[in-house]
Amino acid sequence: MSDPIITADNLDLYYGDFQALHGIHLDFEPHQISALIGPSGCGKSTFLRCLNRMNDMIDGVTITGMVKFHDQNIYSPQTNLVDLRKEIGMVFQQPNPFPFSVYDNITYGLRIAGVRDKQKLDEIVERSLKQAAVWDEVKDNLYDNALSFSGGQQQRICIARVLAVSPSVILMDEPTSALDPISSAKIENTLLELKKEYTIIIVTHNLQQASRISDKTAFFMEGRVVEYDDTSKMFVNPDNKQTEDYVSGRFG
């Protein structure tokens, strides 16, 4: 077993007075897909946003405990948010490409980081779109508005946009829940390819999806991690009764 790339240690989170996360301990290993499952409102998205500090911009949030990326606590005052978010990218539930061309979407992260070299940008655009398995569908229309593509294509453009800045971890919050089954399947296949180079942490509502693509699964309930184990074990023979009820569809 290799060293974890991200570790959450005794993580509590409050929205004002409401405690949304209770003492979360989770380790994520590199080059794996880890799935976060659990009923609505159990804190999956909240937890995911802690990992690249996207909760910072919500008013009234208090976070205690630690999240370590490699060996560095990302909540320490020395952390540079810009660098952190280049290392830990995020794909959202709703496809959210900017209302610009596909090309400008993919190069956005590089341009704000100061990359100007046209040839390099072109290369990265092609590479990222290929990795996100959408190159063939957009290569003839790179300068069209990204919003003119279908939802599934938009989501893969968003994945490519994250890949372009070469993160080591990609966080995904229900990336396929707004898509049709065929688009979802394409994205699942993409993720299985991507895990060779990236670490993926994915929130999903879809239990089959979790069982199909993930190596590890964490089951959340009411802001706590009930069980965290290999996906094969979690879906076949979980230790916890609540986990068993949930994965067998008895509630949630």
Add this chain to the structure above:
Amino acid sequence: MQNQKLAKQLMKKSKTARYERFGHLLSLSALLLIMAIVLGIIVFVATKGLSTFFNDHISFKDFFTGTLWNPGTKTPSGHQAVGALPMIVGSFLVTILAAVVSTPFAIGTAVYMTEISPKRGAKILQPVTELLVGIPSVVYGFIGLSVVVPFVRNTFGGSGFGILSGTFVLFVMILPTIVSMTVDSLKSVPKYYRQASLALGATKWQTIWKVVLRAATPGILTAVVFGMARAFGEALAVQMVIGNAALMPHNLVSPASTLTSVLTAGMGNTVMGSLQNDALWSLALVLLVMSLFFNLLVHFIGRKGAFKK
């Protein structure tokens, strides 16, 4: 029996249906009336404005390129002195300069109010905008006359009356329009664009600059065009500070005039049907055409830039 009664009831026009029809007719006739009035105004101004060219036989060239304005007299070269170029230039200059000065201010203010301090923005913006919009033109003109004109005179020399003073006064007058419309367009940029940008490692400023303002550009352009339309049509306040000399402006502090200022100044002093009167109508026609043009521009930008959701 029961069924027959029901059938009869259903066949009869109900009371509500009659009301509905009445309401429908009422709003339709209001609409028709308004359309008739607008059309009437356009036709009237056009007929009057064109008679300078077709009844009084002034050439378009003399009107649009001549620089001497004194209808009824002749220029030294023997043409009728109905050159409207000085006023056209004056109108465009004050409009464009006012927009150029206002736009950066408006964008700065709007960014502060939506992106940087939205709470304070909401508290200040609404009342200030309403106040500024509600102040009558004559008050702006009066302040311009007693503050701006002396300021310009002391700083840049000349009499103080001229394009520059007109620009300053219009700047204040159109700023609230541009600010509040820019605020609306920044607010209409969905939050998830900002999140996507921040999650890619952009700073807040990069996000505002490269995503929010870029996505809001069509809305901001619309705001600027609205401001320009207002500036172009403003008469009283401009007339009070521009000096009202129908001369080509040589610099920004020499007395000049705009289409509106010449119109308001000359309106009461001419006889219907005379060349002097027709020439003024031609100026009015130019104004009308320009405001139609601004309207078209707004439509065009709106259609091109609408967010596809």
